Each structure stands twice: as structure tokens, then as C-alpha cells.
Amino acid sequence: MASSSRLKPGEKGKIRVEVNIRGKFGNIMKTVQVHTNDPQRPQTILSMKMKIKDLIHMKKYKAAEIFSGACKICHVDRGRGRKGFDLFINDCMMCHNTAKSASPLAALRAKNKEDVERAIREGVQKTSMPGWDARHSGPLFEEEIRSLIDYIRPVSKVGQAN
Amino acid sequence: MAKTLLTTVFFLCVAASSYASPSLRIDKPQHDFGTVTQEDKVEHFFEIENAGDSDLVIEKLVPS
Structure with missing residues (x-):
């Protein structure tokens, strides 16, 4: 998920997070814990939130x-x-x-x-x-x-x- | 004499390693996708930076 698992001093990178939302709706919150060798903060939390609109039940069905x-x-x-x-x-x-x-x-x-x-x-x-x-x-x-x-x-x- | 020198070298190494350390910087650790319609998946890229002065190693990512 991370572009590289090792970053040199000053280097930038990206962490890609994919959330599977099939069949879900309403307010969803997801987090990812990032464990690194940073002595000050060995764990950092990334969080994502979203509101999934329920398209299936929006239409009036017979x-x-x-x-x-x-x-x-x-x-x-x-x-x-x-x-x-x-x-x-x-x-x-x-x-x-x-x-x-x-x-x-x-x-x-x-x-x-x-x-x-x-x-x-x-x-x-x-x-x-x-x-x-x-x-x-x-x-x-x-x-x-x-x-x-x-x-x-x-x-x-x-x-x-x- | 040799022993004293070794001890000094040892302490210098310890001092050096404790000063140089990696530092993970994430300017935006929270992301709001807003309202999404039902689909299979959504993805986001969190930008990270090593703001320290030695290599930063990402050991593992644990999703909730």
C-alpha cells in the first residue's frame, strides 16, 4: 500500500488506502495504523470518513x-x-x-x-x-x-x- | 588506554544514533470522501514525508 517502505531523510511518499464499500451504506469511518521506526511516534493513525448514499433503495419500487x-x-x-x-x-x-x-x-x-x-x-x-x-x-x-x-x-x- | 578509547568510541556511537532519527510527517492524516454513491471501492493517497535525518522505515500498515 505504501509507495516505498523506506524513505530517506527529506523524501516524500504516498500511502494508498483502498476501502471496500460494496453493499454498505450510511456513515462509514475507517482507520489505518501506520507503524514506523519514528522514535517519537511509532504509531500514527490515518482516518477516512464518508457517507455512502443508498442508490438501491432510493427508487420507489413496486x-x-x-x-x-x-x-x-x-x-x-x-x-x-x-x-x-x-x-x-x-x-x-x-x-x-x-x-x-x-x-x-x-x-x-x-x-x-x-x-x-x-x-x-x-x-x-x-x-x-x-x-x-x-x-x-x-x-x-x-x-x-x-x-x-x-x-x-x-x-x-x-x-x-x- | 585502549579500553578507554573503545569506551569513548562506544559512547560517541550511542550519541550519534540518538541524535539522528527518522520523523514521519503527515500533513493531512484525515480524509473526508464526502458523499459517495454505492460502488465497489474508493481509494485515497495519503502524502507522507520523512522529516527526520535518518531513514524512515514503514514497518506495517494495520487497517481497522
């Missing part, structure tokens, strides 16, 4: 688009073969998280069970929530959908006994 193309890598593939909590973490948490775009888990649990089930299967109109059920062109099959509903377990207000 809900179902996240199941195809490049979006699929995160929105479908991560959840493959998983169920329940594990599936929720991989497929749902990226949006259903506090401070994110969709209702967090606690809010989902406070909802009516039928509404939650319908939202998972068919998606929610005018929002970015897609329909996950394979019968509505989603990536999840019955067993996986059931495992999600069981994990979220909202109490049905309709059939609630008081």
Missing part, C-alpha cells in the same frame, strides 16, 4: 419487485430454508424493525391475527409490503407462512374470549 432481479439476493435468498423466528429475522426484520419503514414486531403482535395473516399472504396495498404467499407469486410456501404467523402470534380480536 412491492413484488423485491422478489426478482438484484433485490432477490437480500429479500428472498436470505430466508430460504428458514422458519419462524429465523425466517422473521432474515426476511422481515430488514423493514419490520424499530426506526425502519414498517411496524416493528411489538406493533405487529398488537394487531388482529387475520389482518397479519392477510398482510403476509397478499401484501398491503399502497405500501412496500409484498404478498409472500407462493399463491400470490411470493417466495414462501404454506409451511413457511404458518411458521411466521406462529412466531408473530397475534391474538385474534374476533375470536377472543373475555
Whole structure:
């Protein structure tokens, strides 16, 4: 990374630093420690900061688009073969998280069970929530959908006994 | 006599080596890339200088 590892008195050089930012966004800070034979300061820290703009999520997509193309890598593939909590973490948490775009888990649990089930299967109109059920062109099959509903377990207000 | 001379030479060497030393100078050790769009990687060249009076050796670079 350095143009030369030895500099004569008065000589100038360069240290090249490359930062891999693939798949990252937001504010990033990177440092590199430089160890030399300088007796006064054997270690010096170089630091770099940047703000990476998220181009992928800037465009408004149709809900179902996240199941195809490049979006699929995160929105479908991560959840493959998983169920329940594990599936929720991989497929749902990226949006259903506090401070994110969709209702967090606690809010989902406070909802009516039928509404939650319908939202998972068919998606929610005018929002970015897609329909996950394979019968509505989603990536999840019955067993996986059931495992999600069981994990979220909202109490049905309709059939609630008081 | 020879012993005294050797000792003197020894101390002279120690004195010389402690006076001549390398000194790493980096005028801008912080770099702000500003806002970048998503791409694979970004790179930056930090300019360094040996402001001392003996060879500066960069032993290693440790990234965070």
C-alpha cells in the first residue's frame, strides 16, 4: 500500500488506502495504523470518513419487485430454508424493525391475527409490503407462512374470549 | 588506554544514533470522501514525508 517502505531523510511518499464499500451504506469511518521506526511516534493513525448514499433503495419500487432481479439476493435468498423466528429475522426484520419503514414486531403482535395473516399472504396495498404467499407469486410456501404467523402470534380480536 | 578509547568510541556511537532519527510527517492524516454513491471501492493517497535525518522505515500498515 505504501509507495516505498523506506524513505530517506527529506523524501516524500504516498500511502494508498483502498476501502471496500460494496453493499454498505450510511456513515462509514475507517482507520489505518501506520507503524514506523519514528522514535517519537511509532504509531500514527490515518482516518477516512464518508457517507455512502443508498442508490438501491432510493427508487420507489413496486412491492413484488423485491422478489426478482438484484433485490432477490437480500429479500428472498436470505430466508430460504428458514422458519419462524429465523425466517422473521432474515426476511422481515430488514423493514419490520424499530426506526425502519414498517411496524416493528411489538406493533405487529398488537394487531388482529387475520389482518397479519392477510398482510403476509397478499401484501398491503399502497405500501412496500409484498404478498409472500407462493399463491400470490411470493417466495414462501404454506409451511413457511404458518411458521411466521406462529412466531408473530397475534391474538385474534374476533375470536377472543373475555 | 585502549579500553578507554573503545569506551569513548562506544559512547560517541550511542550519541550519534540518538541524535539522528527518522520523523514521519503527515500533513493531512484525515480524509473526508464526502458523499459517495454505492460502488465497489474508493481509494485515497495519503502524502507522507520523512522529516527526520535518518531513514524512515514503514514497518506495517494495520487497517481497522
